[in-house]
Amino acid sequence: MDKWTKPVIVIWVDLETQNHRLMARDGTTEEDAKSRINAQMSLDLKRAKADIMLDNTGSLADLNENFQKVLVQVTMPLTWTEFARSRQGAIVALISIFVGFVICRKSL
Known part of the structure; x- marks a missing residue:
């Protein structure tokens, strides 16, 4: 669908942070979290296909600030x-x- 949809926006986070957040959110083991992450397309591949990338390694406030900037950009x-x-x-x-x-x- 990325060929027919513009812009493609990806919210990216490093694998370690993604794993820790998934375990904290769902209360799963590290093995289960890694299994779920590996069942999806890698974020690095998604990032390569993206027109816009939001970095989610910081706080929720940082993500919200970056999101507001992107929202202005895509609604122009x-x-x-x-x-x-x-x-x-x-x-x-x-x-x-x-x-x-x-x-x-x-x-x-």
């Missing part, structure tokens, strides 16, 4: 090029072509 209006490449731009183009075709047919 699109440029004309970005709009033309978006789903909405494609729909507007198709509707415009259809309306133009109907108007030309009526005038002939």
